[in-house]
Amino acid sequence: MKDKELIQMRNKVVAMTNTMKQLIEDFIKLDQMARGTLTALQISLGEKEWEKVLEELKERELQAAKETTEKKLEL
Numbered sequence: 001m002k003d004k005e006l007i008q009m010r011n012k013v014v015a016m017t018n019t020m021k022q023l024i025e026d027f028i029k030l031d032q033m034a035r036g037t038l039t040a041l042q043i044s045l046g047e048k049e050w051e052k053v054l055e056e057l058k059e060r061e062l063q064a065a066k067e068t069t070e071k072k073l074e075l
Helices: 003-045 047-074
Strands: none
Touching: 003 047
16 A cells, blocks of 8 residues: 555544544543432432332333333234
8 A cells, every 4th residue: 555545544543533532531421420410310309209210210111111022023
């Protein structure tokens, strides 16, 4: 390969590496923000109310999974 092509390929790899690093940093920030938001919500609701909310969410997830399974079986 020519030197020019190798330099272009190297530049593309460097650009993609920088993009991936930025994406990873953004995911870390998003994770921290989500955890902080959930903690704040948990504190504001109190332990008993928080447990109720968690149970309701679990029930909804189970129902959604059941409906998805049923739709797959219909196909």
